[in-house]
Amino acid sequence: MKKWTEPKSSIEKSNDTVMDAVFFQKEDEEQKWEKRVNILLVDDRKENLLSLEAVLDSPCYRLISVQSGEEALRWVLKEEFALILLDVQMPGLNGFETAKLIKQREKSKNIPIIFVTAISKATEHVLEGYESGAIDYIFKPFHPDTLAMKVEGFVQLYLNQQKIEYQSKMLQSRTRALEEANERYHRTVLELQKSEALSRTISETSVDTIITFDDNRLILSINPVLRTMFGYEPDEVMHKPINRLLALPFQTNEYVLDKIMESVAIRKDQTSFPVEIQIGKAMIGQRHIFVCSIRDITERKQLEIERKIHYEHLELLVEERTQELVVSQEQFKKIFHSSPCLIAIRSCDDGRYIDVNQCWLDHMQYSYDEIKNSSEDRLILVNERNSKNRSLDLEEAIRNEKIQYITHTHEVREGLLSTEIINIRGKRCILSVITDITEQVYLEKEMARLDRLHLIGEMAAGIAHEIRNPMTTVRGFLQLAQKTKNGSSFEFVDLMLAELDRANVIITEFLTLAKNKTNEMTKQHLAEALKSLLPLIEAEAVLSGKNVHIELSECPEIYLDGKEIRQLFLNLALNGLEAMPAGKTLTVKTYQKDDEVVLEVTDEGPGIQEELLEKIWTPFFTTKEKGTGLGLAVCYSVANRHHAKIDVESSSLGTSFYVRFKHDAIG
Template identity: 65%
Template sequence: MQIAMKKWTERRNSTGKSSDSRKLISLEQTGSGDEQWDKPVNILLVDDRPENLMSLEAVLDSPDYRLVSVQTGQEALRWVLKEEFALILLDVQMPGLNGFETAKLIKQRERSRHIPIIFVTAISKANEHVEQGYAAGAIDYIFKPFHSNTLKMKVEQFVQLYRKKRQIEHQRQMLHLSTLELQNANYRYVQAMLELQKSEALSRTIVETSADTILTLDEKGAILSSNPIVEPMFGYSLQEVLHEPIGKLLVWEGDIAEGLQEGMIEACGLRKDQTSFPIDLQVGKATVHQQHIFVCSIRDITERKQFEAERRRYYQELESLVSERTQELRLSQELFQKNFQASPCLIAIRSCVDGRYIDVNQSWLDYTGYTYEEVKNCASDRIIQAPSLKQRYADKAIDLYDAFRNVNIHFLTKAGEVRDGLLSTESINVHGVSCVLSVITDITERVYLEKEMARLDRLHLIGEMAAGIAHEIRNPMTTVRGFLQLGKKQDGGAVKPFLDIMITELDRANTIITEFLTLAKNKTNDLQRKNLFQVIDPLLPLVQAEASLAGKNLQTMLDECPPVDLDEKEMCQLFLNLALNGLEAMETDGTLTIKMYPKDNAVVLEIIDEGPGIQEELLEKIWTPFFTTKEQGTGLGLAVCYSIANRHHAKIEVSSSSKGSVFTVRLPIPQDE
């Protein structure tokens, strides 16, 4: 293993980066004076024998040298790549890469080709060896054993040549630096002259083409120069104003020279014909050769003053008009607000951008049951689709898309009640936001009354028919039934079974006629103050027996309720009709639930079954006489129940789903209770 022997006699110097040729090289970067030349120079010693290297180091040991010792040509090449050397002492005979080959490689590199190489060798002094050394790039030969003083003198001479070369390079750089500084100074001077000429030309052009009169004054206010605009503005020629006091052109109280101050003021100009006009006077101050010079710019503002007067008059008229319009708008807003809040219709203002509610009136809150805080800025819609527009708008809010006039809709209250209304909309703008004004007229009661009137009209017609024809039908039926019974007693032969069938059908027809008569509007009933529980409790065993026979269940939840006015026979008929209908609608193991409880000044009776439910389109028809979904039904049961409820001033309602139906009867509690 080869050992590299190095001796460091001084601290290492950092190498500076080369700068661009267009930039100035500062003295701090390059160094100045003797400081740069006092630094030790690098000398590379190359020999494969450590004793030879030690001998060379001993001879050349000096604070002026930094000796780097290596034992192979490869190491020498690596050091040449990293450092700059003033001299290389190179042994010729080395294993691997010999001295000649090493020298050739060093000379091939641009950065190291200038480094002097002295061959130190102990081989023959024959001319062919010497010539080979010089051909490889050596500048001298030293033969072993060498004379130490001779070696030191040779090395010293090469070091001095290296230092001179570095000094010349430094001087060249300094000269280049000075040249660049002179060039930059000359460039700045030329640029300054060009800028000055341009500024002078620009200033002269501005002064000559300006629409303002530009004057220069001395300290006493005498005019030194003026631009040509003074003649059209004041009526004086240029010669007539030169060396004249500035007071000749201005209406000024007091000493003008003392009153001239830097800044802009409004004053009055004085023409040659002694007419005055408003001006803007701008004064600037400069010092030239220790003398104060004033520069005055005079602008005719007659048109501006006229425009300002016209603008003030226009603003006054505009303010008066705005005040009138504001008063009208305030009055209009007050009227709108009063109409908005006092209207019996449901009124809402909604944003067309995000659908949120901007404002609603009190009627809207009263009908829907919401508070104002629940509605304000709420984006969820409360309007159900209009029946005729359901397919077109699906589940969208129809009031945000098109304008409508009295379109039938349904709207939903907070309690879940669906009410009827007429929708009208109008597009409006609120603070720059596109909005819609929705007005809903609640017609729930009107729709209910119309349906009730239509239903009552049908019942009245049927009642009149029943009252008119029942007597005529029952008389012949009674006669026929009597003769059938008489024939049954006299002849018990083969026709007896047929006679039984005929009598049964006559009894059934009589029952239908009896129920038909119940629909009569003028039917009298005996209303008495009773507890509903006392009416339906005796009927529960009958309903339980029917449920047990059919394999079904009965459940009752009957609360204490105040007494109401009712006809016991009719109420029994109503209860049995609803209960038996519920049992018939259910399959085996179904449960019929009967509830009774007080609520909202009424006694509520609920009959709940677990049948398949009633189709939505049939709900409005089930109260119609002779309408039935049963194969053996007469279609009079529910019609009779509706007629009984009407005579008791009660409400009967039905709600249905696929899980069953709920029939609800609300009997009003007397007010004196």
Template identity: 60%
Template sequence: MGQVPFAKAGLPAEEEDIQRVLRAEQETPKTNILLVDDRPENLLALEAILRSSDYRLVSVNSGEEALRWVLKEEFSLILLDVQMPGINGFETAKLIKARQKSKHIPILFITAISQATEHVLHGYTVGAIDYIFKPFHPEALKRKIEGFVKLNQRTIQLEQANQKLERLTAELKKTEALARIIGETSVDTIITMSQNGFIVTANPAVESMFGFSPAEVIGRHVRHFLDEADTFTRCRMGIGDFFGLNQHDKGIGKIFEARFKRKDGSTFPGDIQVGQANLADMQLFVCSIRDITERKRLEEERKEQYNRLERLVEERTVDLRRSQERFRKMFASSPSMIAIRSLHDHRYLTVNESWLKTTGYDSQDVIDNTVDLLQMYFKAEEGEQIARMPELDESARNAKICYYTKSGDLREGLLSCEMFDNDGERCIMSVVTDITEQIHLEKEMARLDRLHLIGEMAAGIAHEIRNPMTTVRGFLQMSKSMPDAPMHQYVDLMVSELDRANEIITEFLTLAKNRTTNRYSQNLNVIIDALYPLIQAEALLSDKHVLLELHHCPNILLDEKEIRQLVLNLALNGLEAMEQGGNLTIRTYPKDDEVILEISDEGTGITDEILDKIGTPFFTTKSQGTGLGMAVCYSVAARHHASIHIKTSEQGTTFFVHFQSLP
């Protein structure tokens, strides 16, 4: 299996680096020498003998102090006295040699006591390189010290050079292994060629790409793998006479696209890149070939997709133009008033014909004007005191507004707004649907409905009041024809009939919308708690039960008398709808921005026919009812801006009253 060659091994340059490091280390200005002796006069003598500008002498009086200096300094030589109090010279030397960083330091023992062979051998055993016996010759000592210092420096330099060489060797092996792994695992075919274009090595990828094993391609010319039909590429590329690199190798490092031929004769597109390397005196070329079939396929797909997108853009452009034309026609012909203004400076950019026709302005008066010409403001609802002006960037959907025309007429409309970007400018489109005529028509219809309702109510009142009046009149006529008849037996009947007529009139007056109310902030639960004994007593008379489920609710605006009447009417209706043993449940709870009152019975429910007529004045299913109870409830709810909803089934009926919470 072939391997990819490297341009240069780099060893001569690394040896040069090592020599440069050695020369730099030889130029070290000072050499540290440690002198250890417990006698000061001996240290002074050693310092006098060894004093030199090349040495830095450190003198200590004990083995302990010598060890501390060895820990924090680097020394080229140690002169160590054998006989010392505390840690003697042998023990000190043993500790110094036991430390990895200081074991290379030469140690010379100095002694004046024992020259016995056993004593000297023990010194060499613990790491000494020589023995100096006192008295010694100063010049001989000086020369010996110089020799040991140079020997130690050379040893250190060699160790450092060996360490660096080991690191370089390891890095070189790592680089070679990495190159081999890259070559063997690369999906690209990597081959090396001679100057003449013959293949020297190839990586395993050549087999999956070309169908040849690495051994089969070695010795073949690179032209064998180029498609013969691709003459343009063959002329454009080629090393020397085969890749066109004869003019100062101008194709080196560049990537060319070519078609290559496999063993089975099929071809494929690929990228080829050539690099140059020198191995010893031989010039080689490294060629990397990448199969780009998939890339070409993706390029074709992208090209086709780009063409589809271009066609789609053209179609969308046509659709956009049509849409713009439709919008222009809708904008111009819309019966609603449409205006487009800039949010930046509030300029009117354009308005439609309906806007001009309804307001009475000319387009010259409107376009580029920054003032709100309509002077719009939100229409105040019932109970509101202030109607504010709408903000220009405020979103709205069918908000009721009032606006002025050019002539000063006040009109009403429904406002809807939509913000959008127009060529980088933030704009707002306001659509106003004029409902002035519709409001006028609704008021007229309401007036006619009231007249119709008054007619129906008048007929009901006449029917209901005629009955007790007829009874009273009949008994009065009887009293005229029977002067001796006792009247007291008829008086009670006439009084009850008159009371009935008075009750009908009183409840009828309760329906009036313009009735004054005395509403103030109070809690609904307090009113229900006060009514509970009365409702419970009424329930006990017919063997029924009343259950309260009052949850914590916020205060709301209530007229206590009217709410008492509403709760009593709904509760008594529920009790009357149930058989003996039934339960009436009164429940309150907050929900969203509302306070809910629920009154549920366990009756048989309300039919659809009756449900449609609930709240109609004088409609009742009771033999003695006036038909005004539910109408009064709806009237009270309307004055409190509340709403009544009904849920009914065969298991019972629930009335829901939704009150608005305080803001």
């Protein structure tokens, strides 16, 4: 065996770094307990440790040598020792102090300690050692055999104590095992008694017939339900083949265990009825016993037949209702998507668009992908109650409220809004329907304007003749007075003639508004009808220090009254020149756009205020100091008789008038 020491540290005498601690071997129903015990050697001198190791060298011992009390305490915390040989006189912690600290620990207080000392053998010194926890003293120089025998004796005591503790634990373990086995036995007996009582109760109270039979298919027992189900007394079928009760042939190899099967049972009067059977198998001694439960399912079969008939009827109803629902959905889908109204369905929870129809997309100028599942307000409404634009379609249900709504391209349109709260798959939604009345509102305004023009036209037709007759007489006498050049009033004759001429012009324009005016329509080019007036317009522009830019493109021929069109163009051109300061340019264009021929007159004046745009076509409305207010009204009347439309665009950079002759006027 290799011996080793290490100064100021632990020294372990062992052939292996890790030793087996305890092992048990069973022999003759008892275990032999063997263990390689730990012995701690403590001495500050290396030569003393070597001598102790030489004396105690044995394969049964694991000697651990240390050279200080502190190191000894560390090993006591880590390992279990059968014996400690402790030197008394050591630097640092001496033997007595080390022993006291070892005895204070609960786990190590029972370790035997033998003091090995070369100092005084006085009684008080030895007594102090025993008070510190020692059980024996060995004085140096010691006798090797005496030391070895003492150590062997303490080791045997330690091994016997360990064996006793182990046997005590084994005895306790076996006692607990026996107690648990006994408890399990009593529980098993109790469970068997309960099972027997329960089985008997189930057998006697069950609505099923319960039969036991053997390998030969002979009935061994049967419960009382046999009387009501089959009409037999138990004695009539005991030890008889089970085939008497069940129509299916039974062979041993045909049994299907623990599975419910349907079969046919036969009563005593030989009538049959449907049953459910379940067979279980048990082993009693060396004998196979089969348990068969039989349940009458006549009522259930009848219910299944009725249920099947009812189910087929329900299927027919469901199919009919489904078809009706499909037709209804198709009709709703067609109505929804082909409706001329703007229809949208939105969630009341988050404002998400669930669906919109094609009319909504066309008017709002969005694509379906932009709207579907979008929570952003796409429909901005304006009505009399709201001074600001806001969403109204998620408010309370309303009916035919007149509103204005703004499209994706910022066009303001007119409509009638109706909303309704609906539930779709349990979710609260709102259905908004807008009937677009933009064209209707426009037509109403046009009709109102035309009615005013018609009224003025009727007035013009009625009074023009009466006004011109006295004016003609007055003009004649004024002309005679002018030729004679006599009298003191000669200086006022020219002024009176000028005023009469101006009144005549007003009457002429007034008559132009008359609805019953006869038009002389001929097929001609718009540019040709205007060319005769261009020199006049250019001369007027030169006199006022302004410019004229003319672009007359080749366009298809349309039906025109040349005189009226020239009057319309002259009014627009002169208005434009009057509106511009010196140095600005008036632009005149004719061109074809899509199926329309367009006359465009654009000035570079200060523009027309937005609130006045709707009034400029009204007769007698003017912003000029000497204007009659009939120029644009005449233009509107002329355009209307030519089935044309006049649009105006105005800003601080100027105003543009567009006279659009419709396609039905194109030759």
